[in-house]
Amino acid sequence: MRLVLLTDLHFGRAQPDLVQPLLNSISEADPDLVVIAGDFVQRARAGQFRDARDFVARLRHDWIAVPGNHDIPLYNIFARAFAPRAAFRRYITNETEPLVEDDNMLVIGLDTTHRWSHQRGLIRPAQIDRVSRLIREAGRDRTVVVMAHHPFHQSPQVEKKVMKGAARALSTWSDCGPHVILSGHLHTWTVEPFLAQKNRQMTLQVHCGTGLSTRLRGEPNEFAILDLKGDTFSACRMTADTGEMTYSGRSQSRYRRTPEGWQALD
DSSP states (O other), rough: OEEEEEOOOOSSOGGGGGGHHHHHHHHOOOEEEEEESSOOOOOOOOHHHHHHHHHHHTTTSSSSEOOOGGSSSSSOHHHHHOOOOOOOOTTTTTTSSOOEOOOSSSEEEOOOOOOOSSSBBBBBHHHHHHHHHHHHHHHHTOOOOOOOOSSSOOOOTSSSSOOOOOHHHHHHTTOOOOOEEEOOOOOOOOOEEOOOGGGGGOOOEEEEEOOSSSSTTTTTOOOEEEETTTEEEEEEEEEHHHHHHTTEEEEEEEEEETTEEEEEOO
């Protein structure tokens, strides 16, 4: 099973010259599924969403998506209060928490947006309980992949606050078995197991940077190619060369899923 992870496209502040190279690179990767972890647009305006809709319409592979905080209206207070996801549902997809499964993998999308918080996300108790059940049911037969816009853990140097409920989610899911969490939001690249209580690395985190935004924060535009083969999971970082207008492999991380957690292979 091969996934391509995209996040933080930010149409409205995207680099237009990179749109076609990104589409070409995704097509060359030939994934089974493209997963898009939110922030399709910069300010949740109709014109920006139309550009985002045109992008996903040009994808040649199946895709799923969850909303990000920028996909919620910021200045339209009425829409933010009463229909915060209406534009996302109209232009991108009506399903904000998709679920895709096969014999090897279970991909769970979570909507972590919070209508009253511009940046900080929220993971709700019902979502935590649902994922816990699915991790337990998957057992040793399938790898569970959770996709959300907001990360569940980040370094102390990050100015943004980690989302509400994240600590409880990590602790609860760690007790259920090994799993992978995909996220964006920070515009940085990280692949590492999270060491939860009882010294078990049950959570493998993959934070991916922005695919197209000009807000690079010192990092390149990028996306991830994720491969699952048996109990092994690999993440290849694909970064943009703005001079050549291409994306190419920059690094790869490989892990094995065991009853004790994730073990690095490289």
